[in-house]
Amino acid sequence: MRRVVVTGIGLITPLGTGKEKTWKALINGECGIDKITAFDTAEHSVHIAAEVKDFNPEDFIEKKELKKLGRFSQFAIAASKEALEDSGFKITEENAERVGTIIGSGIGGLDIIEQEVGKLVERGPKKVSPFYIPAAILNMASGNSSIYTGAKGPNKTVVTACASGTNSIGDAFQAIMLNKADVMIAGGTEATVTPSGVAGFANLKALSTNPDPKTASRPFTIDRDGFVLGEGAGILILEEVEHGKKRGAKIYAEVIGYGETGDAYHMTAPSEGGEGAARAIKMALDQGNAKPEEVGYINAHGTSTPANDKNETQAIKTVLGEHAYNISVSSTKGATGHLLGGAGGVEAAFLAMAIDEGIVPPTINYENPDPLCDLDYTPNKAVKRDINVGLSTSLGFGGHNAVLAFKKYTD
Numbered sequence: 001m002r003r004v005v006v007t008g009i010g011l012i013t014p015l016g017t018g019k020e021k022t023w024k025a026l027i028n029g030e031c032g033i034d035k036i037t038a039f040d041t042a043e044h045s046v047h048i049a050a051e052v053k054d055f056n057p058e059d060f061i062e063k064k065e066l067k068k069l070g071r072f073s074q075f076a077i078a079a080s081k082e083a084l085e086d087s088g089f090k091i092t093e094e095n096a097e098r099v100g101t102i103i104g105s106g107i108g109g110l111d112i113i114e115q116e117v118g119k120l121v122e123r124g125p126k127k128v129s130p131f132y133i134p135a136a137i138l139n140m141a142s143g144n145s146s147i148y149t150g151a152k153g154p155n156k157t158v159v160t161a162c163a164s165g166t167n168s169i170g171d172a173f174q175a176i177m178l179n180k181a182d183v184m185i186a187g188g189t190e191a192t193v194t195p196s197g198v199a200g201f202a203n204l205k206a207l208s209t210n211p212d213p214k215t216a217s218r219p220f221t222i223d224r225d226g227f228v229l230g231e232g233a234g235i236l237i238l239e240e241v242e243h244g245k246k247r248g249a250k251i252y253a254e255v256i257g258y259g260e261t262g263d264a265y266h267m268t269a270p271s272e273g274g275e276g277a278a279r280a281i282k283m284a285l286d287q288g289n290a291k292p293e294e295v296g297y298i299n300a301h302g303t304s305t306p307a308n309d310k311n312e313t314q315a316i317k318t319v320l321g322e323h324a325y326n327i328s329v330s331s332t333k334g335a336t337g338h339l340l341g342g343a344g345g346v347e348a349a350f351l352a353m354a355i356d357e358g359i360v361p362p363t364i365n366y367e368n369p370d371p372l373c374d375l376d377y378t379p380n381k382a383v384k385r386d387i388n389v390g391l392s393t394s395l396g397f398g399g400h401n402a403v404l405a406f407k408k409y410t411d
Contacts, residue, residue: 001177002176002177002179002240002241003240003241003254004173004176004177004238004239004240004241004254004255005238005239005240005241005244005249005251005252005253005254005255005409006236006237006238006239006251006252006253006254006255006352006406007087007088007089007237007238007239007244007249007250007251007252008083008084008085008086008087008088008089008236008237009082009083009086009234009235009236009237009252009349009352009353010078010079010080010081010082010083010084010085010086010187010233010234010235010236010349011023011079011082011232011233011234011235011346011349012052012055012075012078012079012082012232012233012234013032013052013230013232013233013234013336013339013346014032014033014050014051014052014053014230014231014232014335014336014337015030015032015335015336016032016054017052017054017055017056017078018082019082019086019349019353021054023350023353025335026332026335026336026350026361026382027359027361027362027382028382029335029362029364029380029381029382030335031213031214031217031334031335031364031365032050032051032230032335032336032337033048033049033050033213033214033216033217033228033230033335033337034048034049034050034051034053034213034214035047035048035213036048036049036051036193036198037051037053038051038193038194039194039195041198044195044198044199044202045202045203045209046198046201046202046207046208046209046229047211048208048210048211048213048216048228049193049198049228049229049230049231049337050193050217050228050229050230050231050232050336050337050338050339051193051230051231052075052231052232055074055075055078057069057074057078059078060074060077060078060081060148061074061077061078061148067129067131067135068131068134068135069135069140069144070108070109070111070112070135070136070140070191071109071111071191071231072105072107072108072109072141072189072190072191072233072342073109073135073140073141073144073145073189074191075189075190075191075231075232075233075342076103076105076141076142076144076145076187076189076233076235077144077145077148078233079187079189079233079234079235079345080101080103080145080148080149080185080235081148081149082235083185083187083235083236083237084149084185084237086237087237087239087249087250088247088248088249088250089183089237089239089247089249091149091150091151095182095183096150096151096152096153097152097153098153098181098182098183099149099150099151099152099153099181099182099183099184099185100151100153100154100155100172100175100180100181100183100184100185101142101145101146101149101151101153101154101155101184101185101186102142102154102155102156102157102158102168102169102171102172102175102184102185102186103141103142103145103157103168103185103186103187103188103189103233103235103345104141104157104158104159104160104164104165104166104167104168104187104188104189104341104344104345105138105141105157105159105164105188105189105190105341105342106159106160106161106162106164106188106190106192106340106341106342106396107138107190107192107197107340107341108136108137108138108140108141109135109136109137109138109140109191110136110191110192110194110196110197111191111192111194112132112135112136113136113196114194114195114196116128116129116132116136138157138159139156139157140157141157141189142155142156142157143155143157145185145235146185149185151183151185153175153180153181153183153184154175154180154181154184156171158171159341160341160396160398160400160402161340161341161396161397161398161400162301162303162338162340162341162343162344162394162395162396162397162400163260163344163394163395163396163400163401163402164188164340164341164342164344164394164396165187165188165189165234165339165341165342165343165344165345165346165347165348165394166188166344166345166347166348166392166393166394166402166403166404167260167344167394167400167402168186168187168188168344168345169186169187169236169238169255169258169344169345169348169404170258170259170260170402170404171186172184172185172186172236172238173186173238173255173258173404174258176238176239176240182239182240182243183237183238183239183240183243184237184238184239185235185236185237186235186236186237186238186345187233187234187235187236187342187344187345187346187348187349188233188234188339188341188342188343188344188345188346189232189233189234189235189341189342189345190230190231190232190233190339190340190341190342190343191231191232192229192231192340193229193230193231197229198229201227201229204268205226206226206227206268206305207226207227207228207229208224208225208226208227208228208304209225209226210225213228214365215365216228216304217304217333217334217335217337217338217365218304218334218365218366218367219300219302219303219304219309219331219333219334219363219365219366219377220302220304220309220313220331220363220366220369220370220373220375220377221304221365221366221367221368221369221370221373222368222369222370222371223368224304224305224306224309224370225304225306226304226305227303227304227305227333227337227338228304228333228337228338229337229338229340230333230336230337230338230339230340230342230343231337231339231342232336232339232342232346233339233342233345233346234339234342234343234344234345234346234347234348234349235345235349236345236348236349236352238255241254241409251409252352252353252355252356252409253351253352253355253356253390253406253407253408253409254406254407254408254409255404255405255406256287256288256289256290256389256405256406256407257283257284257285257286257287257288257290257403257404257405258283258284258287258402258403258404258405259279259280259281259282259283259284259285259287259401259402259403259405260280260283260400260401260402260403261276261277261279261280261283261401262276262398262399262400262401263275263276263399263401264276264399265399266399267397267398268397269307270307270308270311270312270395270399271311271399272311273311273314273315273318274311274312274313274314274315274316274318274395275315275318276395276399276401277301277311277312277315277393277395277401277403278314278315278316278318278319279401280393280401280402280403281315281316281319281391281393281403282319283403284391284403284404284405285319285389285391285405287405288389288405288407290389290405290407292319292320292321292323293320293323294388294389295320295323295327295389295390295391296327296328296385296386296387296388296389296390297327297328297329297330297351297354297355297360297385297387297390297391298316298327298328298329298330298390298391298392298393299330299331299332299347299348299350299351299354299361299390299391299392299393300312300316300329300330300331300393301331301343301393301394301395302329302330302331302332302333302363302377303331303333303338304331304333304334304338308395309331309370309373310370310372310373312393312395313372313373313374313375315393316329316375317375324375325374325375325376327375327376328360328376328378328383328385329363329375329376329377329378330360330361330362330363330377330378331363331377332346332347332350332361332363334362334363334364334365334366335361335364343394344392344394344402344404347392347394348392348404348406350392351390351391351392351404351406352406354387354390355387355390355406355407355408358384358385358386358387359382359383359384359385360378360382360383360384360385360387361378361382362378362379362380362381362382362383363377363378363379363380364380365380366379366380387408388407388408389405389406389407389408390405390406390407391403391404391405391406392404392406
């Protein structure tokens with residue numbers, strides 16, 4: 001069986017552009033949520049989001065090309081370039097066909113859709129950009145990233161709402177295991193901090209109405225009242241282990257398991273007791289031949305919604321039993337907000353770095369515990385912990401559950 005490892009990481013997040021900036025801010029307990037600056041929110045019921053504020057697309061993409069690319073594609077390209085640079089792997093004519101790209105997104109080019117539909121309504125069809133469709137469609141996260149990196153192997157975009165990034169990494173893991181590729185560029189991207197994005201989620205009653213941006217996302221607390229919309233991208237370089245070792249690659253962690261299930265329950269609510277999530281957790285551990293008691297850390301989906309956090313907690317306890325009380329759990333969404341289809345990519349990167357550095361990132365804003373959420377959520381401060389096996393969970397609208405199992409790498 002071909003083994004798969006993580007050899008590169010690229011991050012564009014509300015905590016900062018670049019892996020190092022994001023990770024340092026996360027471990028220090030900083031928060032990337034603030035008042036929305038992208039548009040006037042005067043008529044909106046929600047005024048806060050986790051925007052990427054320091055991103056300059058011209059650092060990664062020629063200026064004349066930007067009008068052809070939605071913001072979600074720009075994030076994906078930038079994070080893919082950083083991940084490749086971090087890995088030290090060079091794509092060449094000789095190896096390009098063995099390098100694939102799977103980058104998920106939940107919604108895609110919502111900014112482009114709003115812009116071009118606005119032109120259509122206000123100024124007529126002749127004013128709609130010829131780049132409208134190719135800039136907006138979701139598969140361009142992978143398509144454009146492959147164009148900018150030269151990767152010619154398996155190429156697709158996975159769309160499973162908030163599980164998209166995690167499913168993408170899981171599918172990339174399987175592509176290497178099945179010998180379709182030696183290296184995969186994989187993760188998730190999203191850019192939906194737009195007027196219709198905020199209005200849609202707000203009217204669904206999914207978003208926090210807490211006016212204080214720094215404390216609005218408060219996963220697993222009794223006073224949580226919804227998620228905070230975020231944006232950004234997280235990309236991993238996955239590599240067949242011997243391929244990576246041969247070139248002296250740094251190995252963050254080994255990917256050992258992938259679980260994916262469906263709730264068949266409700267469009268937006270998780271199944272009672274997190275039944276579907278529990279099956280996905282068990283599937284990931286079973287594939288990795290890992291026992292529940294080997295798990296040391298879970299980067300939880302932890303959206304800060306009333307339904308998710310209690311059901312996810314129950315799912316963890318269902319699979320891990322009493323050992324659930326011995327592990328560290330954290331939701332990094334207190335710091336980053338919820339990146340929807342980008343969340344799984346970012347959080348898998350956090351898991352890999354946590355295993356590599358032996359540090360569990362905190363759940364910030366954890367002040368008022370919920371009796372139904374009774375695990376160790378790593379409150380407010382990062383903790384040092386030797387992690388043998390870790391999990392990253394993502395649970396999306398539509399009942400999509402995806403879980404990755406990573407392990408500390410040993411020969």
